[in-house]
Amino acid sequence: MRIAVVGAGYVGLVTGVGLAEHGHHVVCVDVDAARVEAINAGRAPIVEAGLDELLARHAGERFTATTDIVDAVAASSVIFVCVGTPSRPDGSIDTSFVQAAAAEVGAALRPGHSVIVKSTVVPGTTDELVTATLTEASGLRPGEDFGVGANPEFLTEGQAVADFLYPDRVVIGGDDLALSALREVYAEFTGVPLVQTNARTAEMIKYASNAMLATAISFTNELANLGAALGGVDTTEVMRGVHLSRYLTSHAPGRAGLASFFEAGCGYGGSCLPKDVAALTALGDQVGSPLRVLQAVAAVNDDQPSRLVDIVEHELGGLAGRRVTVLGLAFKPDTDDTRCSPAFPVIRQLRDKGADVVVHDPVVGAEAVADSPGVTHSTHLAVAVKGADAVVLITKWEQYQALPGLLAELDAKPLVVDGRRVLEASSVARYAGIGR
Structure with a gap:
């Protein structure tokens, strides 16, 4: 198929090259000319495992930017919208980029096209x-002249390419035209569970998935x-016991994927969990159905960096x-x-x-802390x-x-405060771990 992907960020770029790897002809649209030039030259503008290899294989062939x-939409039968939806101060999402992209796509839309919101x-x-x-923008009739659907992404940064190429599920929702187009897009993803529903349910599956993960971390x-606070309780050992529950273990040796979210740490970050929890909570307030658990989830997460700093201060005596x-x-x-990384509140x-x-x-x-006085960036561990x-x-x-x-x-052994509980306490001279 000929596919256009609007937006060349983490989701758009990985989606585009992933679809090219599955045999489609993809053009990725972005307003950043320098980014477009880099992509066409086969250079990934972001760090993502496996992305460089896919770009090198498909740039200039089945994948262009x-x-x-207008030309991208005109040459495609399916158009994916993969632009940002940042948080507003009240936690609701800013859909202005989505609306702007839809207006531009609509102006170039032709009968038979399907527009898919990712x-x-x-x-x-x-x-x-x-x-x-x-x-x-188009003057056409939705559901008759063109299809509209939702196809949420379930990509984990750092392994997004593998997640796209070998997904655990594909969720599609929309009208009949959009669903038909999406089934064809994913026809080569053999053996992957396909969840077909309406657009609202598809959108909710994405939020429910991320809300579950966010809840697990704060829980x-x-x-x-x-x-x-009780003393004598090591949460790493507690959760090691919890992980053995048959609800969390897989049939194969090792832990179920969900178990990695049930670990003590300094909090979640990134572009998905903080924004999606805030958006869903704001939506609940707007419709008169407050989500108190998610409010608590966010509050606990916001407090975790302070917990880490408190440990350092207590152990050092100031x-x-x-x-x-x-x-x-x-x-x-x-x-x-680095979006919403707990490192920055800890540093502040x-x-x-x-x-x-x-x-x-x-x-x-060093650019990440360039505006932070009293903070030195070192390139060597x-x-x-x-x-x-x-x-x-x-x-x-x-x-x-x-x-x-x-x-x-080292002659003088520093205190190690383990905010992720990845080191053995006995491996260093002075150890303090969060939740220990």
Whole structure:
């Protein structure tokens, strides 16, 4: 099929090259000319495992990028909308980019096209805002002249390419024209469960999925905080026992995928969980059905960085004039995305309490803390930890498994505050873990 993807961010770019890998001819549209040029040259503008290889294989062949949305839509039978939906101050989502994209697509729309919203939007957005905008811009009849549908993404940054190529499910919703087009788009995804429903339900499946994951993280952190207050309770051991529940274990050896979210830590971040929990909570308030559990989920998550700073302050007997090294700026390993990373509130609170802060991340550069006075970025892990009074581990980068060996070589052993519980307590001289 000939497919247009509007938006060349994490979702749009991975979707585009993923569909090209499955045999489709894809053109990706973006307003950033420099980004388009890089993509056409086979250079990925984001860090994502496997993306460089896919681009190198398909750029200029089955996959191209352009700034011309009119030509892209005209040459395609299916158009995916993959633009951002950032949070407003009240937590609701800003759909202005989706509406603007729909207006541009609508102006170039022709009978037989199907427009599919892959952006994360609250239930009703595709049926109402997007359909109305497309209809007004095109003068065509939805459901008769053109199809409208929703096809939410379930991509985890750092493994998004693998998630797209080998999904655990494909969710499609919309009118008959859109559903028919989407079944054809995913025809080669053999053996993958296909959930076919209406657009509102498809949109809700995305939010329900992320709300579940967000709830799991904050639920475990509440247990961690309670266990720490009681004393003598190690939440890592508690959850190790919980993980053995048959509801969480797979038939194959090892843990079920859900288990990784039931771990004590310094909180979730990224572009999905914080925004989607806020959006769903705001939606509940708007319709008079407040989601109190999700309000609590967000509140617990917002408090977790403070818990980590409190541990450092307590163990050191104060932070004024102390040197604290923060390891990890990305919200999770294998990505350069720093959106809503717990590292930044930790850094701010450490600075507010008078600490001198050094930061390190394997892929995130000094620009991430350029506007943070009193914060030094180090490109070498050994240099970052040398002379530190405390080392705070934020991101589960594989590189940080080398930390015990590096610290063993130092004369003065710093306190290690493990915000992700990835190190063995006995592996370092002075250890404190969140929820322990």
